[in-house]
Amino acid sequence: MSKRGPRSDALARRLARVESRNVTWLGDSFPVFWEAASGCHVVDVDGSEYVDLTAGFAVAACGHGHPRVVRAIREQAGRLVHGMGDVHPPAIKVELLERLAELLPYDEPRVVLGVTGSDAVEAALKTAALATGRPGVVAFSGAYHGLGYGALSVTDRSLFRAPFEPQLNPAVLRAPFPHPYRPPAGLPGGPAAGPAALEALEELLDGPGGDAVGAVVLEPIQGRGGEVVPPAGFLPGVRDLCRERDLLLVADEIYTGFGRAGARFAVEAEGVVPDLLCVGKALSGGMPISACAGPASVMDAWPASGGEAIHTSTFLGHPLACAAALASLEVLEEEGLAARAREVGGRWLDELRRLGEAHPCVGDVRGRGLAIGLDLVRDPGTREPDPELARRVVLDALDEGWLVLVGGPDGNVLSLTPPLVIEEALLTEATSMLDRVLAAAGF
Numbered sequence: 007m008s009k010r011g012p013r014s015d016a017l018a019r020r021l022a023r024v025e026s027r028n029v030t031w032l033g034d035s036f037p038v039f040w041e042a043a044s045g046c047h048v049v050d051v052d053g054s055e056y057v058d059l060t061a062g063f064a065v066a067a068c069g070h071g072h073p074r075v076v077r078a079i080r081e082q083a084g085r086l087v088h089g090m091g092d093v094h095p096p097a098i099k100v101e102l103l104e105r106l107a108e109l110l111p112y113d114e115p116r117v118v119l120g121v122t123g124s125d126a127v128e129a130a131l132k133t134a135a136l137a138t139g140r141p142g143v144v145a146f147s148g149a150y151h152g153l154g155y156g157a158l159s160v161t162d163r164s165l166f167r168a169p170f171e172p173q174l175n176p177a178v179l180r181a182p183f184p185h186p187y188r189p190p191a192g193l194p195g196g197p198a199a200g201p202a203a204l205e206a207l208e209e210l211l212d213g214p215g216g217d218a219v220g221a222v223v224l225e226p227i228q229g230r231g232g233e234v235v236p237p238a239g240f241l242p243g244v245r246d247l248c249r250e251r252d253l254l255l256v257a258d259e260i261y262t263g264f265g266r267a268g269a270r271f272a273v274e275a276e277g278v279v280p281d282l283l284c285v286g287k288a289l290s291g292g293m294p295i296s297a298c299a300g301p302a303s304v305m306d307a308w309p310a311s312g313g314e315a316i317h318t319s320t321f322l323g324h325p326l327a328c329a330a331a332l333a334s335l336e337v338l339e340e341e342g343l344a345a346r347a348r349e350v351g352g353r354w355l356d357e358l359r360r361l362g363e364a365h366p367c368v369g370d371v372r373g374r375g376l377a378i379g380l381d382l383v384r385d386p387g388t389r390e391p392d393p394e395l396a397r398r399v400v401l402d403a404l405d406e407g408w409l410v411l412v413g414g415p416d417g418n419v420l421s422l423t424p425p426l427v428i429e430e431a432l433l434t435e436a437t438s439m440l441d442r443v444l445a446a447a448g449f
């Protein structure tokens with residue numbers, strides 16, 4: 007039975023009258039309108055409770071409304087709500103940048119703050135163009151880097167790109183991402199996917215347009231692409247290739263950064279230091295803020311401001327977001343949430359793999375830390391994606407009081423990214439819920 011109540015129904019009707027119809031998908035029992043959230047729990051406007059297995063798009067790493075984050079926002083709001091980011095900056099911007107500098111893998115880090123993840127990616131693309139003098143970028147199949155024009159040019163999803171294709175950067179080349187379960191055309195699956203993808207990347211760089219390439223941008227684990235973990239050795243291979251060919255490696259850790267994948271940064275797990283690193287989402291635990299960072303040797307490709315920054319925005323270094331980020335970083339570090347994600351996520355992955363074995367409609371269970379995907383198929387032999395089943399599971403889970411998102415280019419992956427503070431007992435309950443829902447809806 008639908009858990010959605012009359013207040014959400016009424017809000018859905020009101021929304022349909024005022025919001026562009028592209029934005030929120032309005033179904034019979036979907037969505038529910040959030041009223042409050044705390045830790046891993048969300049309450050909707052009708053008083054129904056949900057466990058959030060999405061962490062609100064992977065943002066609420068330390069849980070929704072962490073008391074220290076909320077206190078920091080309140081205290082900051084009492085002093086200063088808005089500053090002049092690149093002119094007369096709020097003092098707290100300096101504090102946040104200094105704290106970030108301690109956490110980044112660079113001796114002399116330099117940072118450009120943004121508001122959205124898309125902003126951080128676009129700052130990285132501009133930095134790469136300035137530093138290399140080359141407009142070309144290699145991005146990967148299945149990549150998601152955001153939907154602003156710059157970010158969209160490196161994102162790979164025809165649904166998002168097709169209407170705007172003529173306006174996107176033509177110097178972007180697309181390399182196949184090693185997907186062990188769903189290899190892109192021409193690439194093998196399994197562990198052989200990594201070396202084959204490196205070869206394909208070399209061929210691409212040797213081919214037409216390769217000379218114009220200055221940077222390679224990738225997600226160390228593809229998030230919205232369906233929780234795709236490349237085989238070990240791929241990231242260091244790309245790192246080496248970039249070094250040999252004098253290309254900048256841009257790691258988009260907007261999804262994976264600050265603990266989700268079991269390390270502060272997912273690239274760390276393989277000893278890779280990118281030339282530019284993009285973060286967002288978990289950085290603040292809920293306020294809109296992102297960052298593009300790199301060593302001074304790269305970032306100083308930007309000219310010194312002569313009074314007019316050539317890349318900035320009205321809300322750059324927003325005081326409330328800076329306060330939230332400082333508090334959230336404190337919680338993430340003090341509570342050791344990256345290590346927790348690694349341990350708890352590892353055990354949950356094992357549990358979900360056992361669940362997958364009991365349900366033939368689950369073709370693959372993959373992930374790292376607390377970024378886990380269940381790839382649903384119509385037939386385990388052909389591996390044909392089953393987006394209808396994924397959607398059914400999301401709706402049935404909602405009715406049982408669980409928030410789950412679909413991911414992957416075909417919309418057939420159940421994407422599980424709970425807050426990193428989630429109790430293990432709740433994860434076991436989530437496994438039982440998925441077991442029930444898959445038994446009823448799948449095969």
Ligand SMILES: Cc1ncc(COP(=O)(O)O)c(C=O)c1O
Nearest residue numbers: 122123124150151152229260261
């Ligand atoms: C890896 C990655 N990069 C960039 C973005 C874009 O972030 P935003 O939606 O804040 O612009 C996302 C969002 O999901 C993401 O997962």
